[in-house]
Amino acid sequence: MNDRQYVAQCLFQYLDHCEVAYCVVGDTRDYPEAIRSDIDIVVPGWMLDDLPRLAARFCRELDIHMVELIRHEQTA
Numbered sequence: 001m002n003d004r005q006y007v008a009q010c011l012f013q014y015l016d017h018c019e020v021a022y023c024v025v026g027d028t029r030d031y032p033e034a035i036r037s038d039i040d041i042v043v044p045g046w047m048l049d050d051l052p053r054l055a056a057r058f059c060r061e062l063d064i065h066m067v068e069l070i071r072h073e074q075t076a
Helices: 003-017 051-062
Strands: 023-025 040-042
Touching: 003 051
Parallel strands: none
Antiparallel strands: 023 040
């Protein structure tokens, strides 16, 4: 398992542990063993304000640095 796969697996476990409702967009059949591109995760809109703090705690606990957190808002 490479670093990218390890971090993705830890992120999924962290979100599950924090009871975050999320959905990984795209083909996840090979996750986390094979991650071919960026990982897009969808969370409920009401959670967007808490997401930066949650991501920061995850990074501190794993001792990693976040490169980019993108917020996309779309109307459905």
